[in-house]
Amino acid sequence: MPEPEAWEYSLYIPNDIRAVPVCRRLIRLVLTVHGLIHLADLAELLGAELVSNAVRHTKGPAALRVRWRDGTLRVGAWDADPEPPHFPGGFTAVPPTEGEDGRGLLVVRTCSDLWGWQPLSRFGNRGKYVWCELSAA
Template identity: 70%
Template sequence: MSENEPWEYSLHIPNDLRAVTISRRTLRLILTVHGLIGLVDVAELLAAELASNAVRHTKGPAALRVRWSPPGTLRIGAWDADPEPPEPPMPFEREEEWESGRGLALVRACADVWGWQPLTREGDRGKYVWCELAALLQTA
């Protein structure tokens, strides 16, 4: 598989904060195997924020989805069982806010575009919060 072919992975996440670390590490492996190591750091941060929000703010299952669309768009999204819209991202006004409550503000700051939509998955109502990163690929 090359960066010119689309691919997609989904990871089911239990309602357990330890799943956030597993999600980050799985994403790192996926991007590395597909030769997208230049996106790993930012993508890991975004995936961790999306997965963390899905686990922290809901009681049900969640899922992380990673999709590559040529010529260079990486979409990372998290589904959770809460159909309520996410809280709008707030600007970082105080240094103490940098460590907690930063979720969607970091996503907004680091992603090229982000959004959310209501979604039903396996009979459960919920929402899908996503973001995209554009990759500048080097051709040999």
């Protein structure tokens, strides 16, 4: 099967936790139509974690971005808060085993090939973009 051409999709979402399953479905649909269904389960999980953090821990709108280029899938979430993503106890700490918070970025860090974040300022909008990458191999 030939390598898919580069493409990118973005979905702007309200600050509403109900947007998370919408984003999961969009990721699966996009990967299915582009012949990358083998990445769908993991990409859905990681995308849901990123979008969930964006809508749960910030105020204002958010966005999902799914991009394919050079054999790498990048899934990311933008939100309006320019502060770095928060790891409870710091980026090197082990997250708490009890409770429901504090493990999302650990899942992203553990399950992706590469992840990161960057502050953004464009057209007067501030915020950050948190992303992760999966290789097609």
